[in-house]
Amino acid sequence: MMTRARAAGVFSAIFLSSSALSDDGSGLKISAAVDSAGAFRLGKDDRATDRFDIREAELILVAPVDQTFDGVLSAAAHREAGVSVFEVHEAYLGSSKLIPRSQIRLGQFFLGVGRLNRFHRHEWPFIFAPKVQQEFFGAEGALDSGLEYSFLTPLPFFLEVSAGVTNGWTYGHAHDEGEKPRKPTHYGRAVTYASLPGSGGAQLGMNYMSRIAASGDRMTLGGLDLAAKWRHGGVLDLLLQGEVWQRTKTPRNGAVERSLGAYFFPQSALTSQFQFGILLDYYTVLTLKDLAGAKVSNSEQHVVPTLTYRASEFSTLRLAYDSSVAKQTAQADMKNQIAEVQATFMIGAHPAHDF
Amino acid sequence: MTSKFSMYLIAFATLAGSAATAFADGKVQVVTTIPELAWAAAEIGGSRVEARALLAGTENPHFVDAVPEFTRLVAEAQVVCLVGLDLEVGYMPPVLARSGNADVQPGGKGYCEVGKGVEVLEKPTGPVDRSMGDVHPAGNPHFWLSPKALAAAGREIAAALERVDANHASHYRLGLETFARRLDKLSTEVAITLAPVLAAQGAAGDRPVVVEYHKEFAYFFAQYGIRSAGSIEEKPGVPPSAGRLVEVSLAAKSGGVRVALAAEDNPVKTVAKFREISGLPVIVVPTMIQASGKLKTYPELQAHIAAEIVRALGGGQALQ
Numbered sequence: 001m002m003t004r005a006r007a008a009g010v011f012s013a014i015f016l017s018s019s020a021l022s023d024d025g026s027g028l029k030i031s032a033a034v035d036s037a038g039a040f041r042l043g044k045d046d047r048a049t050d051r052f053d054i055r056e057a058e059l060i061l062v063a064p065v066d067q068t069f070d071g072v073l074s075a076a077a078h079r080e081a082g083v084s085v086f087e088v089h090e091a092y093l094g095s096s097k098l099i100p101r102s103q104i105r106l107g108q109f110f111l112g113v114g115r116l117n118r119f120h121r122h123e124w125p126f127i128f129a130p131k132v133q134q135e136f137f138g139a140e141g142a143l144d145s146g147l148e149y150s151f152l153t154p155l156p157f158f159l160e161v162s163a164g165v166t167n168g169w170t171y172g173h174a175h176d177e178g179e180k181p182r183k184p185t186h187y188g189r190a191v192t193y194a195s196l197p198g199s200g201g202a203q204l205g206m207n208y209m210s211r212i213a214a215s216g217d218r219m220t221l222g223g224l225d226l227a228a229k230w231r232h233g234g235v236l237d238l239l240l241q242g243e244v245w246q247r248t249k250t251p252r253n254g255a256v257e258r259s260l261g262a263y264f265f266p267q268s269a270l271t272s273q274f275q276f277g278i279l280l281d282y283y284t285v286l287t288l289k290d291l292a293g294a295k296v297s298n299s300e301q302h303v304v305p306t307l308t309y310r311a312s313e314f315s316t317l318r319l320a321y322d323s324s325v326a327k328q329t330a331q332a333d334m335k336n337q338i339a340e341v342q343a344t345f346m347i348g349a350h351p352a353h354d355f
Numbered sequence: 356m357t358s359k360f361s362m363y364l365i366a367f368a369t370l371a372g373s374a375a376t377a378f379a380d381g382k383v384q385v386v387t388t389i390p391e392l393a394w395a396a397a398e399i400g401g402s403r404v405e406a407r408a409l410l411a412g413t414e415n416p417h418f419v420d421a422v423p424e425f426t427r428l429v430a431e432a433q434v435v436c437l438v439g440l441d442l443e444v445g446y447m448p449p450v451l452a453r454s455g456n457a458d459v460q461p462g463g464k465g466y467c468e469v470g471k472g473v474e475v476l477e478k479p480t481g482p483v484d485r486s487m488g489d490v491h492p493a494g495n496p497h498f499w500l501s502p503k504a505l506a507a508a509g510r511e512i513a514a515a516l517e518r519v520d521a522n523h524a525s526h527y528r529l530g531l532e533t534f535a536r537r538l539d540k541l542s543t544e545v546a547i548t549l550a551p552v553l554a555a556q557g558a559a560g561d562r563p564v565v566v567e568y569h570k571e572f573a574y575f576f577a578q579y580g581i582r583s584a585g586s587i588e589e590k591p592g593v594p595p596s597a598g599r600l601v602e603v604s605l606a607a608k609s610g611g612v613r614v615a616l617a618a619e620d621n622p623v624k625t626v627a628k629f630r631e632i633s634g635l636p637v638i639v640v641p642t643m644i645q646a647s648g649k650l651k652t653y654p655e656l657q658a659h660i661a662a663e664i665v666r667a668l669g670g671g672q673a674l675q
Contacts, residue, residue: 067462070452097457101430152430152455158423160453193423199413201422233620234418234592272594272622312593313418313445314485347485353445355420 028063031348035122039322042337052341053079056121056140058089062349069095072109074120080175087175089120089143101152105164108145112162113187113207115225115243117141119354125239125267125275126306127320127342131283132261136221136247138172144185158193168211171219183212193355200238202228203355207245216252221245227355239267239277258286273311279304279320290329298328304340313351318342383520385512386432386459388443389416390644391499392469394653395509396436398537399530400516403523409450412645415620416442417489417592421449433519435459436512439470440496458519467515469508473498476573489592500642501574502538502545502657509534541654542578548661549579551668555613556582564668566607566635568617568626571642575660584612587629594625604633614667618642636667 038052058076065071074090092107110117116124116133121140129139146166153159168185169178187209195201209221223245230238244262251257260283267277281302288296306320320340325333385406387393396406409425410416416438429435429450437443451460459465475494483492498504513531517524555564563584565576570586584607589599607615615637617626630637640660641650650656 094452096452096455097460099455100457101455103453103455150453152426152453154431158427160423160426191423193427195424199411201424203423229420231414231418231420233622234415235622271624312485312489350441350444352449353418353420354449355422 026063028061029349031060031346031351033058033060033120033122033344033346035342035344037127037340037342039128040339040341042321042339046336046338048336048338054084055079058120058122060349065093068097069093072107101154103150105148106146108143109148110141110143111166111185111187111209112148112150112164113189113209113221114205114223114245115227115241122316122344122346123351123354125241125277125308126265126279126304127318127340128304128322130243130261130263130279130281131300131302132243132245132263132281135259135261135283136245140173142172144168144170146184158191160191162189162191163187168213171211171213179214181211181213182216183210183218185209185211196228196230198230199232200228200230201355202226202240218248218250220248220250229355235269235272236267236275237269239265239275241265241267255289256287260284260286267306267308273309275308275310277306277308279306281324288328296329298326300324300326313353314347315345316342383434383516384432385434385436385516386428387436388438388447389499390646391505391653392436392438392508392512394644395505395534396434396512396516398534399509399513399527401526401530403520403526404516408646410643411647412641412643413619413648415618416643417445419443419446421446421453425450426453429454429459430456432456432459432465434465434467434512434515436467436469436515438496438499439468440475440493440498441491442470442496464518465515467511469511470496470498472511473504473507476577477570488588488590490590495570495573497571497642498574500572500657500660501578502542502653503578504574505653506535506538509538541657545657545661546579548658548665549581551665552581553579555668562611564611564613565664566603566612566615568615568621568629571618572616572660579661584610587615587617587625594622600625600628601632604629604635607635608633614638614664616640616664638663638667 034054035056036052036054039048040050041048056076056078058074060074062072072090072092072094075086075088077084077086088108090109092105092109094105096103098104112118116129117137144166146164148162148164150160150162153161165184165186168181170176171185189205189207191203191205193201193203205225207223210219212218223243225243228240229236242264247259249257263279263281265277265279267275269275279302282299284299288298290296302322302324304320304322306318309317322338322340324336327333382403382405383400385396385404387396387406387408389410390408390412393406393408396404409428410419437447457463478494479490479492483490509531513527516527552564556562560580560582563582565581566584566587568587570591576583587595587603589595612635615629615635617637617639619639619641626637640663641648641656644650644653644656650659
C-alpha cells in the first residue's frame with residue numbers, strides 16, 4: 001500500500017528547510033533529483049506521447065536515527081494524467097549494525113531484486129524501461145512495504161543472500177489500496193561478484209519472487225541480472241548490463257501464462273563525458289495460443305542506440321532512437337520509431353557510486 | 356515456526372560474523388582505501404598487522420564504485436582507514452553500511468579517518484558549491500604525497516590499532532615512532548634529489564618551473580618547497596576547455612615553466628594537447644603505490660616522482 005498525497009506544499013516545505021536541517025548535528029543528508037524525459041514520433045503512424053515532461057522530482061533524505069538504525073525517506077512528485085502528484089517512494093528503517101554481516105530494511109522500499117528495480121530511474125543508464133521491466137515490475141519499478149534481510153556470507157569470495165516479504169496487497173507501482181493477498185509478495189536474491197582483467201568487475205544476481213493474489217492467481221518470477229564495468233581513471237570505459245526474466249502466471253481458473261523477457265545494454269565511453277550504448281530489448285509470451293489452441297509465435301523487440309553526455313556525475317543529458325517491431329503469427333509486423341530525450345540532475349548531498 | 360527460524364538465522368549470522376572477524380593468525384586485519392595507508396599500517400603495526408588496500412593504485416580516487424568485493428573485505432576487518440576530507444564520499448558510505456560490521460562504521464572503535472590528523476592545505480575560506488568543480492569543502496585531500504602529512508596520518512592509524520588491540524598499545528606506539536623517523540629520513544633524501552628544482556625556481560622561489568594538471572601534487576610541492584605555477588584544470592575535476600588549454604599552455608611557456616606534472620589517471624588526450632601547445636615536457640607519474648606496478652612501496656614512489664621531475668627539468672626525456 002502506498003502513501004500518496006497531492007501535496008506539493010509538503011514537498012516545498014521539506015525542500016526549503018533542508019539547508020537548515022543539514023548542519024544541526026543530526027547527520028541528515030538531503031539531495032534532490034529531477035528526471036525529465038520525452039518521447040516523440042518520427043513518422044505520422046508512429047506511437048509516442050510527443051511531449052517532454054518531468055517524470056520525477058525526487059527528494060531523498062538519509063540520516064542515522066540513532067546508534068543502531070538509519071532512516072531513509074525518498075518522495076517524488078510525478079506528473080500523472082496532467083497533474084503533479086506527490087508520493088512516498090521509499091520510507092524505511094535500516095540497520096547494518098544489528099546483526100553482524102547483515103542488513104535489514106523495514107518499511108516501504110523498492111524490492112531488492114534484479115538490477116533496474118534496485119535503482120532509482122534517474123540512475124539508469126538509458127531513458128525508458130525495457131519491455132520486460134515494464135511488464136514484470138512496472139515502468140518505475142516494484143515497491144511495497146515489508147521486511148528485507150540481507151546476509152553477507154563469510155566465504156573467500158563475495159556472496160550476499162537476501163530475502164524479503166512484503167504486504168503484497170498490490171504489486172508493481174500501484175496507486176490503489178489493493179486487496180489482502182492469499183500469500184504476500186516474497187522474494188529472494190543471491191548475488192556474487194568477480195574481478196575481471198583490466199580493472200573490471202562483474203556482478204551476477206539470481207532472483208526469485210512470488211505472490212498469490214486475493215483472487216487466487218499466482219505469479220512467479222525467476223531471473224538473472226548482470227552488471228560488468230571497466231573503469232579507467234574516473235571514466236567508465238565499458239558497461240555491460242542485462243537481465244533475463246521469466247514470469248509464470250497461474251490463474252485460479254484458466255490456462256497458465258508464461259512470458260520471457262530480456263535486455264542487454266553494452267555502453268562504451270567515447271570521451272570522458274560522452275558515452276554511447278545500445279539497448280537490445282526482447283519480450284515474448286511463450287504460451288500465446290490462437291482460438292484453435294495452436295501456439296502463436298510473438299515477440300516485441302527494441303533496438304535503442306543511446307548517446308549520453310555527463311558534464312559531471314550530477315547531470316546527464318541523453319538522446320536515443322528507439323526502433324521497435326512487434327511480431328505475431330498471421331499478423332502484419334507493427335513497427336515504431338521514436339526519438340527520446342532525457343535530462344537529469346542531482347543537487348544536495350553527494351550520491352553513492354553504486355556498482 | 357517462523358520465530359524459531361528467525362532465531363536460528365540470527366544465531367547463524369552472529370556466529371558467522373564473529374568467526375569471520377576474529378583476528379586471523381592473531382593479526383589485526385586492517386583495510387584501507389588507498390595503498391599508502393595500508394603501507395603505513397603495515398609499517399606501524401609490523402608483524403601484528405595484516406593490511407590491505409581496497410584500491411589498486413591505478414584508480415582516480417574521486418571516482419570509485421562501491422565494488423561488492425570492498426564490502427566483503429570491510430566485513431572482515433577490525434580497522435578500516437579512510438583518507439577522509441570527502442575523498443571517498445562516493446563509495447565508502449555504502450561499502451561500510453553493507454558490510455554489516457558495526458565496529459568499523461563511523462563511531463566504531465575500528466573506524467579511522469586519517470585526514471583529521473593532517474594539516475590540510477587549500478581549505479576554502481568562502482562558500483563552496485559545485486559550479487566551482489570538484490572542490491572539497493574540507494580542503495585538498497591528496498595529502499599522502501607528503502611524508503610529513505603521511506606521518507601525521509600514521510598517528511590516527513596507530514590510535515585505531517591501539518583501540519582494537521589495547522594489549523599491544525606499546526608495540527604500536529613504538530611502531531609509530533619508527534615510522535615517523537623513517538618518513539623523516541625519506542623526505543631528507545628526496546629533498547636532496549629535488550635540489551635542482553629549488554635552484555631553478557630561484558632562492559625566493561619566485562620563478563616556478565612546474566605546473567600540474569590537477570592539484571594532487573600540492574602536498575608534495577609544499578613538503579619540498581617547490582612552487583607550482585598552478586594547475587592546467589581551471590576547476591578541479593572538470594576537463595579544461597580548449598580556450599583554457601591554450602591560455603594555460605601559453606602562460607606556462609612564457610612564464611618560465613619547464614615541466615608539467617600529471618597523474619596516470621588524468622585524461623590522456625588533454626594532457627597530450629597541453630604538451631603539443633606548450634611544447635613543454637609532461638611527466639606522467641603514479642600518485643599511489645600500485646599493487647601490480649613497479650612502485651610497490653612509498654619510498655619508491657617518492658623517489659620516482661622526484662627523479663622524474665629532475666630528469667625532465669634537466670632536458671631528459673619525459674615519460675609518456
